[in-house]
Amino acid sequence: MRFNGKMDSRISRIRQNEKKSHTEVYTKEKLYDSNTWLRKPIKTVEELVPLFADYEEVRILDLGAGVGRNSIFKDWKILKKNVVQQNYEIPRENIRSSLSTNVVTFVARKNN
Numbered sequence: 834m835r836f837n838g839k840m841d842s843r844i845s846r847i848r849q850n851e852k853k854s855h856t857e858v859y860t861k862e863k864l865y866d867s868n869t870w871l872r873k874p875i876k877t878v879e880e881l882v883p884l885f886a887d888y889e890e891v892r893i894l895d896l897g898a899g900v901g902r903n904s905i906f907k908d909w910k911i912l913k914k915n916v917v918q919q920n921y922e923i924p925r926e927n928i929r930s931s932l933s934t935n936v937v938t939f940v941a942r943k944n945n
Contacts, residue, residue, distance in 0.1 A: 874903045886943075895937040904939060913940040 862871050873879065885891050890912065895904035915938045923930040 871902050873907070878903045888943075890940055890942050893939040893941060895939065904937070908944050909941040910944050911939055911941050914938070 858869060858871065862869050866872075874882075891909070893904045917936050917938075919934055919936045921932040921934075923932055
């Protein structure tokens with residue numbers, strides 16, 4: 834979607850600032866060890882973790898882009914990690930959008 838030049842410039846600045854902010858947080862903060870939104874997974878993920886309590890290993894597919902706070906469970910050890918970049922074309926009405934993201938697969942085991 835194209836806006837007028839002023840709106841495009843504003844959106845571009847917002848995206849640049851958001852990218853800068855996320856890069857700083859991801860670089861400075863340790864997962865689960867901070868007082869930021871990285872301190873724990875979202876509520877839905879926290880509610881799902883007990884369902885895996887009896888499993889020896891868990892395979893997790895993470896389609897997001899972040900540090901893994903919703904896919905790396907606290908007190909679980911990562912045994913294997915694979916990262917593959919995926920590109921998607923998303924058709925929307927008369928517009929074609931592209932999405933590029935890292936798809937991360939984890940194999941994890943609960944620490945004893």
